Amino acid sequence: MKLNNEQYNNMLLMISAHLELMKKTSGFVPTLENIKPAIERAITFSGIECDEDDKKKLLEEIEYREKITHILGDIIYDDYELRKWYFNETVEDNYFWERYYRYLKEQGSIDDKSINLLHEKTLPDIMNCLYNPKEEFDGKRLKRGLIIGDVQSGKTATYSGLICKAADAGYKVVILLAGITESLRQQTQERIDEGIVGYTIRKVNKQIREGRVGVGKDNKQRRASSFTTCVKDFVKGSNLISTTLSEHNSLVLFVVKKNVSVLTKLHDWLKNQNMDVRTNSINHPMLLIDDEADNASVNTKKDNTDPTKTNAIIRKICNLFQTANYVGFTATPFANVFIDPDSVDSMKNADLFPEHFIYTLPTPSSYIGADKIFHKDKEYYRNLRFITDIEEPDYTSYEYKEDSKENIDELNRGTFYYRHTKEWNGILPNSLKESIYCYYLANVVRDLRGHGTKPRSMLINMSRFVKVQCVIKEHVAKIQDNFIRTIKYNFDEDSSKNVRLSLYKELEQIWNKHFDNVTDISFTDVIKKKHLLGAVYDIETDIPKMEIIVVNGSSASKLDYKSNPSLRVIAIGGLALSRGLTLEGLLVSYFYRNTATFDVLMQMGRWFGYRPHYDDLFQIWISQASATWYREVAIAATELKTDIRKMFEQHLTPKDFGIKVRDYCDELQITANNKMRTAYELLMMESYYGNICDTPYLSVKAEHNKDNWEQVKSFVAHLFEGGYKFSFANINKYEDKDVYSDIDKSRYFADVPKELVVDFLANIKSSLVNMKFNRQNLIDFICDEETKGVDKWDIVFEGGDGQSFYDIPGLEMIRCPRRQVEEHDHVIQISSRRRILGLREGKFCLTQKEIELAEKRCRDVWEKEGSNVQGRNIPLKAYFEYLPYRKPVLIIMLIEPIEPENKEVNKKAIEYIESLNGNKMIAFAVGFPGLKETGKTKKYKVNKTYYQLNMLDEPDEIEDDEE
Template sequence: MTTDPILHIHTQVLNGMQPSPRKFRTFAELIADEDFPGTDLSEETFHTRLANEEALGDPLTALWARFLNAWDAQDTPQWPTETDPRTPGRRAAIYDRLGFGPALREILDAAVPVVHAAGATVIAKEHIPWYTPERAMARAYYWPAYEQHLRQKKRSEATIADLREATRAVVERLTDPEQEGLRQAKGLVVGHVQSGKTANFTGVIARSIDAGYRLVIVLSGTLNLLRAQTQKRLDMELVGQENILRDADLSDLDSVIGIDYVHDEDWPKFVQHGGRPSAQQSFDIDRLTTRDKDYKGLGEGIRALEFEKRDRAKRLYDPVNLHHAAARVLVVKKNKAVLTKLVKDLKQIRGILGEIPALIIDDESDQASVNTTDPKKWRNNAPTRTAINGLISQLLKLLPRAQYVGYTATPFANVFVDPGDAEDIFPSDFLISLESPDGYMGVRDFHDLDSPLSDSERTPENSQEKAHVRSITSKTGDRLQEAIDSFVLTGALKLFRADHGVDADPFRHHTMLVHESVRTDDHDDLSRRIKSMWHQAGYASAEGHLRLAARWETDFRVVSEARAADLPNPGSYDELRPYVSRARQLINSGGNPVVVVNGNTDRYFDQLDLDFDRTPRVWKILVGGTKLSRGFTVEGLTVTYYRRTARQGDTLMQMGRWFGYRPGYRDLVRLYIGREEPLTKTSTVDLYEAFEAVCRDEELFRQQLKQYSGLIDGKPQLTPNDVAPLVSQHLPWVRPSARNKMFNAELVEIRSPGKPIEPAVYPQDPDMLARNTNRWAPILKAFPAQASQIASLFGAGMAPPRPFSALISRVKHAELVAVLGSLEWEYKGYFAPHLHYLAQLDGSLALVNDWVLIAPQLTDAYRIEASVAESAQLSLARRTRQLGKPAFGRIATVEHRQAAQALIDAAAASGEDAAVGPQTGVALIYPIVEGANAEDVRSAVTNSQADLRKIVMAFTLFPPLAATDSSRRMLRFRAKDSRHDGQAIVSTSGA
């Protein structure tokens, strides 16, 4: 028994409370009476212990962190509370149930702060609840072992709690494996590029096999290298040593011949169950694939899938049999030959297949799995399937109790799968969007999204771009040599930090990625160029060190001081210089600093010796194309030189290999990216801006999923069938996904109470522009001649985030909607979903009475004024359309949007009839001249009159928060569905 009575009692009490907190003192006294009579259980003693925990190694704090974070994160608590997860309110409710006083609450909050992170977003059909906390705990074996493994890997309790909730959300929407009736659930889990989706599906598998799933098929990658990485990860974190060894004796060399991993340096890190699970009243996991062997056939013949039955008169899915049978796990490539062999073997044992609860995990499910055949070429309207899609379909037919869960960071291809094709992989039951994990470098770490700071105000401390992003060209030419210098310097800095106490494990691999083209000939030329630059760089010479010292002083020293002051950093380049020499040696090991990665066969990758799992250290510059943009995780990636364009948004996102975890070296990450790269013979694109636009589309998609994920009267307001219209496309040259993966979907209505509506695609034809401007005339004439300060619209004691002057007027809702309904657009029906919503807000409900119109004025130094359609003198704004497309970038400036949003929020909060009341909307009005400079604007003005053929009447609308009806439904739309033959468009969401 432990010699720490307090820790023992607290451990027993908390373990007994799962999954709900209850009166702590009551249960603690029962445990104390039995095990440690007379133990002081007062809150004062608890408080004192927590205050002195550091000296004891914080075991009690760690214990409470586990349970508090778990209760904080519960999306559907099994105890009565109306509090939201991960909020102070939820934590207070927990303390109430525990019966803790103010002083103890305060010290626990300090020791285990509430992690204010959003949980996973779930879009799902209604399901029959079966995976209750009691059911999950009753047979938990592999899931607790996985949790403990994550703790040993130093994952935070908050991270584990989030994973617990996210995996529960998946498993509870599968079919009950004990259910007699047949039902297949299909779902999609949306992660982030290189964000650790494997951790989620490992947890899902652990929970699922504990619950009763007995055949798990993981479809992983299209290469042996990628499949082997997934196999090892599952073997290490889920299967464990005892299931791998079976009854082999490690001390007997003959008995371990042919068993993988026993000589692997990571073998000590593999999960240990303390003996064969089947000897501990649980069940074993039998692997039908190994690290080195993909599926070759049922190694033991048909017996490999002959499940043990305690009662042969009952079905396998009967609890009497199910929970004593071993689970079978296969990790297979998405390869036609491999999957064909698996399907063929399963057909030979068809009799038992109808009894096996099976789980199919499809990693990178938008790659190879989606059917991309042209529907116009189908015969008799019956789908003609691509090879992998057809084989997955056959697996699902052969295994009627199989559940399908796809994983991807780019979901657009999957949500455009025909929902009416019952044999396809459309996620008809659920779509779960995972939050960006703690420690992950993603979109917002490389882009200053919505920053109100001007370029001159941005520094490496307040700007992600200034800290991490560099153009690939400068005034003196290409910056490839600078990027290579940065790679050497960052390697030296990692070695310096490892020598000064920083965990060196994340520095095991150190890589640079150069990605310019998909053509292999280009890769060879680039490789030769880099090798030449490397040998001429003079890294051992005085000149080379002077160049590196200057780069360190002007770049890395500045950024590291701003963003990594808590990490060891050299005080001068002289301190770093010895590590530069070592870094140079490591990168040039074998006499070649460059590895070209552009093959598409297993043999090619085998000869590269680029297996990050098996190779002790990879310090190289990688040159490649497509194979570096999908599935292949570049470990230790620190410097990226990138200039390749792509015409699909999901492809572009998958090429963002610079996203990922960078522990101990976030401040060292550098992205050299093209700013004016050729798209066609006559046009160029800013790749950095293109990435930002695609990232915005992805973020908007996730935000809308979250917005519509809430239940209305206990019913989902959105199901996976309704998701396709949420996918947006703002760049005409970058589709969300490949054309042959997309189905049409027509959005009928978008409701935006309290949120901005900002069209971007205005007409380009001068006559259309003139007609539109004339239609605005009645409203423009309402503007006064004299400008006012925006502060005049705010109530007493309030002020706009940033003051500015503007012409201000007010119009009735019907007047504004009449104008909006008369406008012409570059794309027919472009504004219709918003107009449909706005037109309903007047009627009998009177949700919106009127609108305050704000026409912002530029400062005196930049202001060019003109009368527009006989209006007062308005300040003309200048905007440019995005290259090669009709869409403008952002219309309203950040300070104008912030002021308008503040007015809407204040009106909803106060409810007072101020200048902007709770039923008043705010509209920012911008007469825009398209152009590159002020002269373009002046050319649109003659005798103080604007040329209406050159004026784009742009606007941003902020409906009041009250602008929604009692149904609280946020959107309504129509979508194609092949189940309704002959009806191209059908309603899927009701009125």
């Protein structure tokens, strides 16, 4: 039974009460392992029936409330036989990690479960992707990997922890590339100083101050030296420093911008001061962490031998070291997955493609991301506020395109719009003022909840022009001055005397409209003069509590949470607010920006993250169009992560598996054009009418093949029990009885209902490389109510010329087909033709008349097109495309494997055959009638590997010998 909203909320209350009772009476501690059965018991106890969708929603909600981390990380490797070298318990001295671990526990915002997961699972997994710094070897070595997190999800804590564990394991040099603006670099340097160095040099009120911070407050001896500070990047005379890495017994850190000038100075100093002439390398192990690795690091030049300067200098720095690791961190990996894996520049160094590993970080259930906000059925969709009072000009009109001075002057003085110029100074929308008032009211609620010392912020991101940002600041300042003046001088301490005031009425209307989900605080509490004034104004100093600042590339000091931990701010900006910069305690976001790409759009969403104790208060003011875009990007990002998880399950490597990224939205690009030079467009059919697809690639895991055998065995038993007609699949007669006999013929079950077929497809396993045989796409197509002609199926078990027979009860009379097995990189491939089917399969289950009709229609089309008909084989697809009323076909093959001829280059194929232990390989094909000519398509952008595996021209079809 589907729960309505009232029943759902009551069930949530009942489950929460049940869990609280268990905590009190039996010391129950909710974990990933025990939370689901506990919820099941609570549902059973309630006596209310729930369907599986409701149970899933209830589980997700309780996991969130209990802060249970439920999505673990996944890694895909270049070598799944990777020998682990890092174990927490074998590290001799945990100086850096122990300090950081204690710091996270005492001062961090991460919950204990997530910290422990970081220590016990995530960081050891990543460490084992790196080189062992103490391992002896000859020559140089470089590993490249990518770590994918979520926007505002705690990536900094992850790479800070990684630096600590790497330092304890023996890494000497750490280079951290911290964004492209000085504000981002300073913010990152500050966090590294607190979590690793323990000492900082920073500017406070134009004065240089230094001292112990964070982990350094334990007063232990410092073992880390930073060559950069919050005041200074590696600039000007930094490359002239006479010291060397070897002169420091400590960990040496560099926190630098992704700026060509800065990186060149760092490269020159490393090369000139630290190279060992005997090895022509720096003999200290190095870890380079590239934060926001999709930004400014990806090679965007057309000629791979002339990469962009930033990309080239990063690679040159890596190439200086004997042992180097490049680890990119990003929440928007769209650009990274389109790096050409085969690119080599003139220095013979591969591009920054994550060849060796890709790791998706675990996502705590308390994380609030796009998937929880921008879908109508999700909990935080209610936190959206749609901006409807901005009227855009007609950008297609002649007057706008003409760009006349009079037209631009009029637009600059008019109401705000997307494509405003840098000279715009007009009228801002009323919704901006409404959102600011919401911010003030949310501050009051947080104060009343006892969070008075917590930082608060509001984001206003409307323009990339600094001049326009200043115009917005002046406007916001006027709103705030009027608000404070009215409260201070017109409001009475007795709230009942204020009810006729226009501001009182306005705030009441806003409260009823935007805060109806706040249940612990009433409007009567909020509207009191002392509460309203106290939220925005410091009576003792006679100045506003709310700072209004423009945040751009050089203004990081304005967001100084260290000097003012309770900072309340309205931050107005563009680029600096669009990537990397963290706004603490973000309550209200007013976002009206036009951006063209998935990655930039997601990075602009600084509202993603954690909202402990105020997840009912945060608001996102946004246009309906932008909300639609965010929903689309969220789906694309989730699909990408799901693909990576499936890649791990099938032991596919970054180079082996073709990545596709959903590209449904015409208004948005996935990433910048110059980052998608090797991307290809794929139109994936949602309609399979008139097509047949098969599974020429097998999962490298032999147990998957065994699972499929069990599914086939069970399926056949159901078919026999159902009494479906069972007969020969091919009507052709055989003249040579000495060669072929009835025992060799394929058999089929007729008129099998689609429900059995869907259930079977849902339970089998198929290699992801079989992109055309995408089980979920097939199931979706079959189950779509618009799909006709698929209610009854023919199920074929194909015979062949093998030495053995089907080992399935009831099918023992069918001789197995034989196919040669080859290795395609790390994928097992049946035959060298990239398909298991010939031509005869199209004729299965057809009468002679139907076969002749399909062939005639095919030849008629050829003649109409002017093609040569003489001597051409009728293609397999024709028997489906030109027969709109035939039944769909599911073909199942138990294949006898033949060892490849070239055993030297097919070692894994031979190993795979041996791992089968004499069992047959299971392969499938599905064909549909040509009921319609066209169907829906899904648009994707795919990387080079996907293209090579799935989109290159197939070899000509070969006529199989008839049975």
